[in-house]
Amino acid sequence: MHAFDYQAPRKLADAITQLSQLNGSARPLAGGTDLIDQMRVGRLAPQTVIDVKKLPELNVLQADDTGLRLGAAVPCYRIYGNEQIVKHYSALADSCHIIGGVQIQSRASVGGNLCNSGPAADSTPSLIALGGVCVIAGPQGTREVAAEAFCVGPGKNVLQPGELLVEIRFPAARPYSGSHYRRFIPRNEMDIAVVGVGAAVELDPSGKTIVSARIGLGAVAPTPLYAEAASQMLAGQEVNETTLQQAADAAKAIISPITDMRGTREYRIHVTGVLVQRVLQAAVQRARGETIDYRPGR
Amino acid sequence: MKTKTVVSTTINGGPVEFLCEPRQTLLEVLRNTLGLTGTKEGCSNGNCGACTVLMDGQPVVSCLVLAVEAEGAELRTIEGVACAGHLDDVQQAFLEGAALQCGICTPGFIMQTETLLEHNSTPTEDEIRFHLAGNLCRCTGYDKIVRAVQAAAAKRQAASQK
Numbered sequence: 001m002h003a004f005d006y007q008a009p010r011k012l013a014d015a016i017t018q019l020s021q022l023n024g025s026a027r028p029l030a031g032g033t034d035l036i037d038q039m040r041v042g043r044l045a046p047q048t049v050i051d052v053k054k055l056p057e058l059n060v061l062q063a064d065d066t067g068l069r070l071g072a073a074v075p076c077y078r079i080y081g082n083e084q085i086v087k088h089y090s091a092l093a094d095s096c097h098i099i100g101g102v103q104i105q106s107r108a109s110v111g112g113n114l115c116n117s118g119p120a121a122d123s124t125p126s127l128i129a130l131g132g133v134c135v136i137a138g139p140q141g142t143r144e145v146a147a148e149a150f151c152v153g154p155g156k157n158v159l160q161p162g163e164l165l166v167e168i169r170f171p172a173a174r175p176y177s178g179s180h181y182r183r184f185i186p187r188n189e190m191d192i193a194v195v196g197v198g199a200a201v202e203l204d205p206s207g208k209t210i211v212s213a214r215i216g217l218g219a220v221a222p223t224p225l226y227a228e229a230a231s232q233m234l235a236g237q238e239v240n241e242t243t244l245q246q247a248a249d250a251a252k253a254i255i256s257p258i259t260d261m262r263g264t265r266e267y268r269i270h271v272t273g274v275l276v277q278r279v280l281q282a283a284v285q286r287a288r289g290e291t292i293d294y295r296p297g298r
Numbered sequence: 299m300k301t302k303t304v305v306s307t308t309i310n311g312g313p314v315e316f317l318c319e320p321r322q323t324l325l326e327v328l329r330n331t332l333g334l335t336g337t338k339e340g341c342s343n344g345n346c347g348a349c350t351v352l353m354d355g356q357p358v359v360s361c362l363v364l365a366v367e368a369e370g371a372e373l374r375t376i377e378g379v380a381c382a383g384h385l386d387d388v389q390q391a392f393l394e395g396a397a398l399q400c401g402i403c404t405p406g407f408i409m410q411t412e413t414l415l416e417h418n419s420t421p422t423e424d425e426i427r428f429h430l431a432g433n434l435c436r437c438t439g440y441d442k443i444v445r446a447v448q449a450a451a452a453k454r455q456a457a458s459q460k
Contacts, residue, residue, distance in 0.1 A: 002321065003319065004320055005320060006364065029367075032363065032364065036362045036363075037343045051364075100432060101347065101433070102431075103344075104359070104432060106358050107356075107358055107363070189431035190345070190432060296428065
């Protein structure tokens with residue numbers, strides 16, 4: 001690995017100052033599972049690595065009736081180890097359970113997964129489905145960006161030099177709501193999504209009608225997508241095969257997948273339709289308080 | 299700038315200080331600086347799990363940890379598993395069940411198994427396979443490893459019920 005400086009600031013303001021002064025030649029280090037590998041192969045060669053794990057703001061993990069605050073450096077194992085998240089933000093816990101293996105989950109953070117901005121990132125469709133808002137600190141102050149607007153291309157995002165993702169905030173969990181994330185991979189574990197779908201739904205008290213829904217899609221476009229039309233057309237609809245099929249068709253209409261070693265464009269389009277329906281169905285079941293037939297790695 | 303840093307850690311229960319550059323991984327320092335060569339280098343990109351060690355109780359692949367990040371951390375490596383010259387239940391089960399051939403992946407599998415059994419004393423086969431998915435073995439075909447983990451779990455379970 002190339003030689004670099006290492007800083008581990010304990011104050012957010014110091015981290016922002018360091019990032020600003022180094023003007024793009026520094027990289028934040030959270031779990032390092034992407035960054036260290038990218039430095040090892042020479043794809044990235046920052047002059048300074050700024051370890052952000054000692055910043056209290058980036059370690060916040062707080063779920064209560066005002067919503068969820070997820071610090072950008074919180075590793076996956078803390079996320080799926082949090083009962084409130086498993087119960088009320090299930091899609092996020094689902095994602096964290098299948099990012100790499102257990103060793104990777106000890107270190108990898110959802111904030112890092114988002115900032116790495118890979119099109120197939122497993123946590124981003126869940127952030128989109130759950131209405132996540134990214135809180136970004138920079139030399140000019142703080143700004144907020146919706147999760148679906150954070151990535152702008154493969155490996156590219158809205159962060160400007162000197163800016164740092166601090167946390168992702170989610171609205172309070174509503175009654176009669178549920179969410180799920182699932183990806184399709186040809187192996188059982190340790191693979192990159194061919195297609196990944198996150199969905200969150202809120203039902204009426206009868207459990208039969210959808211009040212609102214949000215669908216996030218991964219690995220089918222240069223960035224993770226919010227399937228806006230598909231999500232909005234579900235509002236007020238009864239849960240049945242026809243409405244879920246229509247949402248799946250609307251989701252398929254906005255994707256632009258590539259053909260690569262994991263699947264052809266046509267295959268990914270087909271799988272998107274299947275997964276959207278299955279994930280919506282699972283989110284509905286969870287919203288009804290039912291247990292879904294899903295185990296990661298199966 | 300880019301100078302060596304002193305890092306203070308606890309390794310296998312004892313205090314250890316070492317000098318390293320920021321670019322050195324924990325795996326490099328364990329093996330090359332500290333001579334703890336039980337931890338193996340496999341892929342060096344986080345896929346194979348051969349370099350698994352415990353950092354503050356969590357299993358990590360030491361090839362994707364900078365050694366400077368270990369400041370203040372409590373580390374456990376394969377050298378800290380056997381006690382007073384006696385193999386522990388997991389090591390013994392791997393040995394008796396022939397759950398290894400070339401042995402390069404074994405320290406990582408054993409460390410990862412220790413973390414599984416610590417949290418789940420009666421894992422199912424699915425749970426074992428899922429927990430060990432980040433550890434690759436190119437020799438055994440995994441079945442003997444899974445059976446060794448089951449044997450170690452059963453032995454510990456029996457011991458705890460005595």
